[in-house]
C-alpha cells in the first residue's frame with residue numbers, strides 16, 4: 632500500500648505505484664469501483680467494470696484498488712495461492728461484499744480458517760461519525776459520545792470474517808486511522824480529497 636505525493640489523478644497514481652514496485656501495467660487487474668458488493672474471480676488483467684473486489688488464483692496477476700477512507704481488505708489462501716483484494720466501506724459491508732468475496736474465493740467451507748486477512752489503512756471509529764441511517768445498520772459497532780455516533784468499519788468487517796470461519800489470530804488490523812494521519816494517507820473525511828491511496832496485491836511467481 633502506498634501514497635504517491637504530488638499526483639492528482641488516481642489512475643496516474645496507480646501507474647506510478649505499480650512502476651515503483653516494478654509491476655508492468657499489463658499485469659494489473661483494475662476494478663472500476665462503485666461501492667457495490669460485487670467481487671469477481673478473474674483470470675486476466677485489465678479493467679473490471681462495476682466491481683469492488685477481485686479474486687485470482689493466477690500467479691503474476693496483480694490486484695489494484697484505490698481508497699481514501701474505505702478499507703482495502705487483503706486475503707490470501709496459502710494452500711492454493713489464491714488472493715483477493717476488496718474495497719469495503721459501509722455500503723459494501725452492509726450489502727455483503729465480505730461474504731461475496733469469500734464466496735468468490737471458491738474454497739471448501741472447512742478451509743476458510745486457513746485464510747490470512749489484512750485490513751489496510753482506513754478511517755477508524757475515532758473519526759468516522761455517522762448519522763442514524765448508517766448507525767442503524769451496524770448496531771453492534773457504534774460508539775456513542777453523547778448525541779454523536781461513531782462507526783467502526785473494522786469491527787464490522789472482522790465480525791463478518793469470523794462468522795465466515797476465519798480465525799482471529801490470522802486477521803491483522805493494525806493500520807492507523809487514515810483521517811488522523813493525513814501526512815501519511817489520503818482521507819476523504821479529512822479534506823474531501825480527490826486523491827487516493829493505492830493498494831496492490833498478488834503472487835508474483
Ligand SMILES: [Zn+2]
Nearest residue numbers: 757758808811
Ligand atoms: Zn481517526
